[in-house]
Amino acid sequence: MVVELAVDRVVAGGAGLAEHEGRKVFVPFAAPWERVRARLVSSKRDYAVARIEEVLEPSPVRVEPRCPLYGRCGGCQFQHISSEGQLVVKKLVLADALQRIGKVFTVVRNCAGSSEPWHYRNKTQYPLAEGPRPLVGFYRAGTHQVIDAPACLVHPPAFDRLRRDFVDALERSREPVYDERSHRGNVRHLIVRGTGRELLAIVVTRTGRLAPTLVESLAASPGVAGVVQNINPDRTNRILGPRFRVFAGRDYLEQRILGRRLRVSAPSFFQVNTAAAEALCRKVLKHLAPTGAEHVLDLFSGVGMLTLAVAGFVRRVTGIELDPDAVKDAQSNAAANDIPNCDFVCGDVDRAIEAVEHADAVVIDPPRKGCAPATLDRVAALRPKRIVYVSCHPATLARDLARLAGHGYRVRDVEPVDMFPQTFHVEAVASLDWTG
Ligand SMILES: C[S@@+](CC[C@H](N)C(=O)[O-])C[C@H]1O[C@@H](n2cnc3c(N)ncnc32)[C@H](O)[C@@H]1O
Structure with missing residues (x-):
């Protein structure tokens, strides 16, 4: 009808x-x-x-969408909305989630626009499928059908060239492409990460070596800092398996944030938009408004991006992070940038928080699913004067802010950050004060 x-x-x-x-x-x-x-x-x-x-x-x-793949590819659902319109929509989506889900009525600030709403991504994950030539592209919206993606407008043009080089090299190598329905074949994803010197990860099902011609020609592509193999033998939607192996060059990338060089090893998380990540660090500091005397707890600290940004303005910061590679990166980033007043605990936040006895302020930046209720209860029991919560999922943010509010924290304000232009994803920073 x-x-x-x-x-x-x-x-x-x-x-x-x-x-x-x-x-x-x-x-x-x-x-x-x-x-x-x-x-x-x-x-x-x-x-x-x-x-x-x-x-x-x-x-x-x-507005007229710019990308020929718009509507077919599963990304960039907002290309038909102007950049300014997207900022308004994201603010409204955030405010709606806070009120409807969390019954949190607070100031939601305007979302400041990105300096570069196109070509901003520092990471792209291409699934593969069999075709007359190997198909290396994106999933069609709502499916696992791979469509060819010769160019993408939200990652740098260098990624398109690397994708093309990869298709050529893969075709020459005769490495079999993985088929997720039959669980046969080998090469399942190509991941490109970086902003200038790129790291390529080839995700495969088998532990054996890849055809040397494939690796050698990729390693020789201009701008490639390293080629690694990730082994994921499982029948799963999860892209990465637990093991990485270096093929050529280095197994990490470098990101520059607020003048600091950060090492991010192949398995470690890093925000996908480097310019917006820098803006995020500034906003976290602004919301934290430190006096210089605080011991800050940085939960879900990754490679230490927020930890190091905060460290110069407080007495001490302790990061807690589950991924051992990210913790090693964070430690090496603190040392390389000459930042002595931070330490990192490798462990599950939900358990490690039990051992924490004191925090003047807490930064929380969890994955999309947010925090466990007991973890929030424990954070509140530490009675930090301020909590700054960074979130990429308005619904779980609303739920978690409501729980903290139930412990006597007032949500002072929430500020969206334009981390993912052209998509519906919303990043936000919320600050809460102890009112007890
Ligand atoms: C959204 S990222 C934030 C990382 C960091 N704050 C940043 O901005 O780069 C979430 C991080 O939480 C980590 N993580 C996920 N579950 C965890 C858990 N249960 N305990 C500790 N860290 C966890 C992930 O490995 C990831 O590094």
Whole structure:
């Protein structure tokens, strides 16, 4: 059935939201404040999903998407919304999640725009599939079908060239491409990371060596700092397996943040947008507003990006991080940058926090799933004067802020950061004060 819909707003997950005959209708690729003619493609008791057939009255923030893959590739769901419009949408999505999920009513600040809303990514993960030539591209939206991606507008053009070199070398090498349905074949993903000197990771199922021609020609590509192999023998959606092996060059990349050079080894997490990561460090410091006397706890500290950013302004910082490679990176980053007043604990935050006896302030930057309730309870029991919570998932942020509020913390304000332009993802920094 084709219906006319008024799209009032865009919601978490990126779809427009409209109403039809008393039911909510989600409209992917709609912009806020527009009228569309759309076909109802799926219908449930409480809601329906509609596909746009025609935009009748375009939103004032609707623009022509730049990428030929827009709508087919699973990324960049917001290319039809202007950069300024995306910032407004993200602020509204964040405020909505805080109020609806967490009953957190607080100031949500404007999202400052990115200096570079295109070509900003320092990491791209390409899945592979068999084709007349090996297909190295992106998943079609909502599927695991790989589509060819000769160019992408959110990562640097150098990545496109490396992808092309990889396809040529893979074809020459005759290494079999992995097929996830039959779980046969070998080469399953190519990961490119870096901002200038790139690190390539080839994800394979078998432990054996890859064809030397493949590795040698990749290592010889201009701008390649290292080639590593990751072995993932499992039938899984998880991209990386537990083991890495260096093929050529180095097994880490370097990132520059606030004038510091940070080492990030192949398995370690790093924010995908280096310029926005730097902005994030500044915002964390601003929200922390340290006096210089604090002992700060940095939970989920990764390679120490936030730890080191904070260290110069406080008495001491202790980072806690699960990934041993990231902890080694953090220790080496502290030493290389001559920052003596920080230390790192390798362990699960949920357990390691039990041993912490004191913190004047706490920075929390968990994965998307947020924090365990007991961990938040323990943080609150330490009675830090301020907590700064960095999140890439508004729903879990709202849930966790509500829990901390239940312990007597007031959410002072929340500020979005434009970490993922062209996509619906929202990064945010929240600050909480002890009011007890
Ligand atoms: C969003 S990243 C933040 C990293 C760092 N703050 C930064 O900005 O680069 C989350 C980090 O938490 C780590 N992590 C995930 N689960 C953990 C856990 N249970 N305990 C400790 N660290 C964990 C991940 O390895 C990752 O480095």
